Amino acid sequence: MMPISAVRTSSSRLTPSNISPTMIPAKIANPPSTPSSTDKKLSFPSGTRTTRFLYMRCIVPHACSQKYGPWSIVREKITLMITYYYKTLRSEHVKELDEYKSGSWICATDPSQTELEYLIDTFKLDAGHLQDALDADEMPRLEQEGDLTYIFVRYAYTNEDLELSTAPLLFVVGPNIFLTLSLHSLPRLQRFLTGKVEFATTQRTKLVLLVLDQIVDQYEDFINNISRQIKVIRSRLKSHAVENQDFIDFVLIEDELNEFLSALLPTTAILRRIMLGRHIPLFEDDQNIVEDLLLNNEQSIEGCRSNVKSIVNIREAYSTIASNNLxxxxxxxxxxxxxxxxxxxxxxxxxxxxxxxxxxxxxxxxxxxxxxxxxxxxxxxxxxxxxxx
Known part of the structure; x- marks a missing residue:
């Protein structure tokens, strides 16, 4: 059963002033002879990031014990940020587990400090690497700590301002663990949960590569959209209908492309290190997936560079035309x-x-x-x- 430190509690410390009858749905018929504040029961309905309920037995303060009894079940509202997914090759659907099981995919999204400590203590992880994964500016890299491999990458997403951006994602791969840690929910996580991507959580190496493949595909989609936007503006250049807002958009697009490049270039180095097979074990099929990933990643890099060059050429051409007209x-x-x-x-x-x-x-x-x-x-x-x- 998941310990209490693995969840984020939305209520504050229990005091006589904040305990109400609605928080105490039932009394304990036969309380134990020795009180224990660690006796608890967790109930987890399905869902990636949903509101759930924690039922725990606690020592009620004296003022409250006189009114409600010395032992009561106290219900608190919580939000769980750590989810366990499990799927084998023979399974048709992904299962979301209430507690960790060997071969599960541990998916942590924007965890609190308490949840980080739970992951570190339970799975013997490096605290520094997990803290680095929550740094919005962390760059892609690969680290080896004992039998655990820490792979940092950056994925593309649309932020709250509807602008393209990137954020760090940490893979922790080991003989008995597969964990992903990110600041935001992965944009293409639903592809895995809905069966659009065939995978098994027990195949850790292949799962890493499949997630990386979805990340690279996401980059390609964004880059293709940027290419179409640039072509529209370039077509208006022929009719001299380019406006100042177009050049403001160019500045934003160029920043996005440069951010993509800063994420994709180190990813190429990571994929080449993975291909060596010294950090995570690779089978023949895995080797082919890594080669395809390298090719797609290089294409994304060239797409970024080509778009940046197109923006520069359009800007220089318009500057020349404007100067000539002047x-x-x-x-x-x-x-x-x-x-x-x-x-x-x-x-x-x-x-x-x-x-x-x-x-x-x-x-x-x-x-x-x-x-x-x-x-x-x-x-x-x-x-x-x-x-x-």
């Missing part, structure tokens, strides 16, 4: 200024209130217009010859 506009404005300035020089000169030649001649105005037009044409021809515009 230069063209500046040339037009320069030409307009010049065509306005040249006539203004002549008309301004002859408009001054001073004595000028031909001031009293009738043809003087036409002569000034002719000089102005000739000067403008000459300047225009010179500018065209110099390819100013």
């Amino acid at each position: 230069n063209r506009t500046m040339k037009i404005l320069t030409a307009a200024t010049m065509f306005i300035a040249i006539p203004n020089v002549f008309f301004g000169m002859f408009g001054m209130n001073v004595a000028l030649p031909f001031a009293h001649e009738g043809w003087a105005y036409g002569f000034v217009m002719l000089i102005t037009i000739l000067a403008t044409v000459c300047v225009f021809a010179w500018a065209r010859s110099k390819k100013i515009f």
